[in-house]
Amino acid sequence: MLLLAATVSQLAVATFVPGIDRFAGKAFGARLAAYPLMMLAVPAAWWLRQRATRRHAPAPWGAFALIMVPFLVDVTGNTLDLYDSVVWWDDLNHFVNWIPLSAGVGLLLTGGLTRRWQVVLLTAGIGALLAICWELGEWYTFIRHGTELNTAYEDTLGDEALGTTGGLVAGLLVAFGRRLPDSAP
Structure with a gap:
């Protein structure tokens, strides 16, 4: 959940704090909606499958974290202005x-x-x-x-x-x- 929170908080700043040039024209409103959904899609699908098959396997948190990390890296790259400066x-x-x-x-x-x-x-x-x-x-x-x-x-x-x-x-x-x-x- 830390990966999701760090990603969403940066997306919220990019979307709602005016006047930050590095975020201009980079669809952060769309990202604020899409990134959390994409980050949670796989855990949600896993949970629904577990529920439908009546399994009680431990959640593969490592795999979920691997799927979420790129979204955080992408947003952090924008926050640090790396896309425009590197x-x-x-x-x-x-x-x-x-x-x-x-x-x-x-x-x-x-x-x-x-x-x-x-x-x-x-x-x-x-x-x-x-x-x-x-x-x-x-x-x-x-x-x-x-x-x-x-x-x-x-x-x-x-x-x-x-x-x-x-x-x-x-x-x-x-x-x-x-x-x-x-x-x-």
């Missing part, structure tokens, strides 16, 4: 943030898989899909009618490639960090 910050985030995001989802979805290649491909594929969805969201919220339209195509392709690569790294970390049977290469 040229490579956006690219770094599209790679690095996809590692915990994809790893968290991978940990939740690959528990029944017995082959490392299956874990890598599923986790990397999820990372790639999330990178595409993220870029569609960026386009819809602040590129299509904004000042970045002329460079958006190149940036979008680069961001998708970096997110996909982060998803692949996450897949490798999940696959090789998990104990799989010796017969499962």
Whole structure:
């Protein structure tokens, strides 16, 4: 809950405190609505599945935290003005943030898989899909009618490639960090 609170409090400042230039034109009102929902979607889905199947497994808090961390990092990067003051910050985030995001989802979805290649491909594929969805969201919220339209195509392709690569790294970390049977290469 600390990750959620830290993210929401920064989003609230960005949305409701006037005159802070680093937040101007970056869709913080939309982020204030969307980020908490995205951060809570997986825990809510897990809880609903537990309830529907009448299971009482302990919550995978580590996986939930991995999924939430990138949202906090993104907002903190804006709060510290890193997107505008550090040229490579956006690219770094599209790679690095996809590692915990994809790893968290991978940990939740690959528990029944017995082959490392299956874990890598599923986790990397999820990372790639999330990178595409993220870029569609960026386009819809602040590129299509904004000042970045002329460079958006190149940036979008680069961001998708970096997110996909982060998803692949996450897949490798999940696959090789998990104990799989010796017969499962």
